[in-house]
Amino acid sequence: MIITDVFKCLKDERCTEGSKDKNTPICVEVCPTGAVVIIDDKSYSCITCGTCARECPNKAIKKNKFGGYYVDRRRCNGCRTCEILCPIGIIKMEKEEKVINNRRKEVVYPKGICVMCGLCVEVCPHSARRFFYSGDLKDRKNRALLDKYIQILARIGKKEKLPIEEKGELKPKRVSNLRTSIYIDRDLCKNCGRCIYLCPRETILEKDTVDGCTRCNICGDVCPKGAIVEGVVDEEKCVLCWNCIRKCPKDALRIENFKVVKVKDDKKTIPSRYCINCGLCADNCPRGALRVKDGRILYDESICDLCETCVKVCPQEVRIKRDKKITGACTLCGICIEECPEKAISFKKVEKFQVIRDERCIYCGTCGDVCPVDAITVKIKLRKGDKDTGEVIFNENCVMCEKCAIHCPRDVIPNTTGYKKVVDRENSYIWTDFDLCIRCGLCNRICPVDAVDMGDIDEERCEYCSACANICPTNAINIYRTWVEKKM
Secondary structure: OEEEOOOOOOOOHHHHOOOOOOOOOHHHHHOOOOOEEEEOOEEEEOOOOOHHHHHOOOOOEEEOOOOOEEEOOOOOOOOOHHHHHOOOOOOEEEEEEEEEOOEEEEEEEEEOOOOOOOHHHHHOOOOOEEEOOHHHHHHHHHHHHHHHHHHHHHHOOOOOOOOOOOOOOOOOOOOOOEEEEEEEOOOOOOOOOHHHHHOOOOOEEEOOOOOOEOOOOHHHHHOOOOOEEOOEEOOOOOOOOOHHHHHOOOOOEEEEOOEEEEOOOEOOOOEEEEOOOOOHHHHHOOOOOEEEEOOEEEEOOOOOOOOOHHHHHOOOOOOEEEOOEEEOOOOOOOHHHHHOOOOOEEEEEEEOOOEEOOOOOOOOOHHHHHOOOOOEEEEEEOOOOOOOEEEEEEOOOOOOOOHHHHHOOOOOOOOOOOOOEEEOHHHOEEEEOOOOOOOOOHHHHHOOOOOEEOOEEOOOOOOOOOHHHHHOOOOOEEEEOOEEEOOO
């Protein structure tokens, strides 16, 4: 809830000079739901106890992710139950004109319910309005009671252990602060595809399937006479053993008139994505067919039942079902590193992210939306008349899968994969439900391209970053996004 420090709350000139009529306290004026009132020159507001939501017969009042409550005006029938049962009497019914079936009709909705938008906290000149989380108080109280009970039990000679309901064994949570994987230096890579073809676990995938000779020189490796280099044959040395033809990954060679000839044009292939050993596949495998050991992803084909859970959760999309097995788990064997002619591949250690503060960040929340392990919190500090600031916080759940980096619209989060996704605008949409919108203006504040105005969205300017949808306290803005690989 949002509370008032009554010792700091002062209804003076600083409190009212920012309001339109120069008389109304600014916290009252900016509240979009009428949830702040003045009693004896002190501001008070909805305590977000949830009584209104629990007792609403039409389930028209709902709790949001910020701890506040909002009204679905489509479901509300103006019965006044919330107004009658509000323990502090702050909810009042308000008349509003609405067009229904092309006819103007007067309807009644409740006002006075706090959505926890934080506007009153932001504008208070005395810093008297502040967020208060009752859960913190409960936790402290419970810890104090537990300590007290432990002391009592210790005095009477019992072990310092309280009875706990026995539960089935849970799979131990894998925790790691360092991830080791291969890394391809795009500046050094000459796009020959050699690493793609030689990887025994098929964990390196080409961006687009190329039909041509990529000059990988596997033909030269397997030739017993050294008669061929990158598809070019020395006829004097060639003995027509067929080894180069059988081993060519692109079928670019064949025999014509008793000679080995290249029948496809030279083309480059880009190794666009590869396993980064995040371990999400192993963490989610229901059969235990995948295991993380010393940073390696180990796969037991005999246990796997081909459920494809690992395929669905892989952030790099390198897990692929092929016949009766699933490929794409890197064992850090190092073959790609040893065989790369340009020394473009190396092992890279990546430390777990803690906090990211970057002025390029637009606090859109995309990273948190796509995170598969709920490891990200985007903390925003709104400031009047200045740029909003904040930080991206990672908790212990993070497995360094870099799915957040792959989808970040501003490339704020470091991406070591070289794989990038962007919104497919043609197959995405965003819209506002004005039966929920309270026109608080937070969407205006957060939009990095000024594409939204009190819920009205200019889809031509919108970049579908989801900042407005994530900050909306009433879930009025809805977004659906599809993603495509970024063209390099």
